[in-house]
Every structure is written in C-alpha cells, then in structure tokens.
Amino acid sequence: MTTATLSTNGSPKAVSILGVDVVPFESYAEAVKCAEETIASRRKTFWVAINPEKIQTALGDTQLRSVLAEADVGLCDGIGVAIAARLLQGVKLRRCTGCDLFFHLMARAAEKGWKVFLLGASPESSGRACARLVERFPGLQIVGHRDGYFNDSSEVVAEVNASQADMLFVAMGSPRQEYWISEHREALHPPFCMGVGGSLDIASGEAPRAPRFFQKTGMEYFYQVIFRPGWSAGVRWRRTLSRLSFMMAVLRETMAGRGNRCRTVASASHAGSGGKHA
Numbered sequence: 001m002t003t004a005t006l007s008t009n010g011s012p013k014a015v016s017i018l019g020v021d022v023v024p025f026e027s028y029a030e031a032v033k034c035a036e037e038t039i040a041s042r043r044k045t046f047w048v049a050i051n052p053e054k055i056q057t058a059l060g061d062t063q064l065r066s067v068l069a070e071a072d073v074g075l076c077d078g079i080g081v082a083i084a085a086r087l088l089q090g091v092k093l094r095r096c097t098g099c100d101l102f103f104h105l106m107a108r109a110a111e112k113g114w115k116v117f118l119l120g121a122s123p124e125s126s127g128r129a130c131a132r133l134v135e136r137f138p139g140l141q142i143v144g145h146r147d148g149y150f151n152d153s154s155e156v157v158a159e160v161n162a163s164q165a166d167m168l169f170v171a172m173g174s175p176r177q178e179y180w181i182s183e184h185r186e187a188l189h190p191p192f193c194m195g196v197g198g199s200l201d202i203a204s205g206e207a208p209r210a211p212r213f214f215q216k217t218g219m220e221y222f223y224q225v226i227f228r229p230g231w232s233a234g235v236r237w238r239r240t241l242s243r244l245s246f247m248m249a250v251l252r253e254t255m256a257g258r259g260n261r262c263r264t265v266a267s268a269s270h271a272g273s274g275g276k277h278a
C-alpha cells in the first residue's frame, strides 16, 4: 500500500525526499485523524519517522530503502527533512516528529479506548514509561509492554497478538525497529504499528526532552547530541556526520536540478529562436 491510498478523503500525497516518501501532514491533529481512520478500518499500517539520518543511511542501503518504501506513512521528523523538501521539491513541509506524535496518539488512545502495546527500551525505562503515561493520560489502556532486548521474536509477536492491542509502538532505535516491524508485519495483528526510537526513554524521564526553545526552532537534535545520556562519543559523531552528508546530498541534488532546469530553458529558447528564423 502506498501513502496515497491511505485515505479516501484526500489525505495528502507523499513528497519524495531523495527517494524516501514523507506525508505532508498540516498538523498533528491531521496525523492523529489519519491514524484514527486506519484503526477504525482495521487496515494494517506501518508508520515511520523520517529524519535526515534515516534517509542518508537508506541512500547506501538497499534493504533499508525497501523497508522504508513498504511503510504506509513517513513522518517529517525534523527540520532537516523540511529544508530538503523546500529545496528539492519547493514544498513547505510542517514538522510532525515521531516523539510528539507518540504523545498526541497516547492522548487520543486514552479518549478512544484504543489498546496500546509498548515494545522496546530497557526493562526499567519501559516500566517507568508505562506508569508515567497512565498517570499523564488517565484511562489509557496499556495492554502490554516489554523491553527491547530479547532473542525470541516469535514469542514477542505472540505476546503482542494475545494482548489484542490496536496500536503497537516499537522503541528499539533506528533502523533496528523498522527492520523488526517489517519482518514481522504479516504476523502482527495490531492495525497500527509505528517505530518511536527513544520516545519511551523520554516518556520514562530517562532521557531529557529538549527545552521548548530547541523544540520550537527545530534544533532538538543539537540538544540531544550534546545532552542525551547513553550515546557514546562515536554515536554522536556518526549521527552528526550522517546529517552533514545528508545536507550535502540535498545541496548536490538541488544544484543538479537547477542545472537541468537551466539546460531545459536554454534548449527550449534555442529551439524557439530557431523556429522564428526559419
């Protein structure tokens, strides 16, 4: 299924960023409504937060590219993707981060009575995230949770299915969580499946959320890269370099696109003037 087929009410058509599709949701409310429709229809959908690192990795990794192509909804998870959309496609994409959408969906799940399964993070973080979420969103039904450090995936799939969850959130880091969802998608019953990276660590309080200023200006990544506990220096560098490579790839593509447009205009005007002289 492609994103274009998600909704019958004209949900936005995906924008391609270096070959990876992102849905231009106007607001979190629109994204939540889209999730609501898929849960009501019981159609299985796979949601992925698309950030510069993921696109950059996918450029050199055909397996990840095909997993991302399988996803039904790609979210504009950060300002880097929004800038790329502007430069490459002339499209204004609003940010719809995986982490913020996760909290919006928790609020709606509590209202609607959707059953939620949380998979991933350490056992302590997973337990604490559940307790805090239930406290923050009264009525939230977390029908199952387990940490993301396991060997037997079939046992986990059986546990998720037995819980009769409507929504499965997988927080095992990228691209591990996307591979896991893709591999077990057929066997998993919940209609809504989404990779949420470090969101459970934020929900549990284990990882700090960036202050408002960083969130509002799209600079949350810079805060995380400095203050996020548990990331080694190597991870911080690898992530930063990957983002820089992504921006370089976007700039190269933008220049190439401009070059092609100039050549097209030049040859069209050349053909036009030839016609006049004939």
Ligand code: UDP
Binding pocket: 120, 121, 122, 125, 147, 148, 149, 171, 172, 173, 174, 175, 176, 196, 197, 198, 199, 200, 201
């Ligand atoms: N994690 C997990 N299983 C693993 C490896 C990692 O559950 O085998 C968890 C880890 O405990 C952390 C999350 O995945 O809670 C990764 O968070 P991060 O912010 O690094 O996610 P990303 O930025 O890659 O989406």
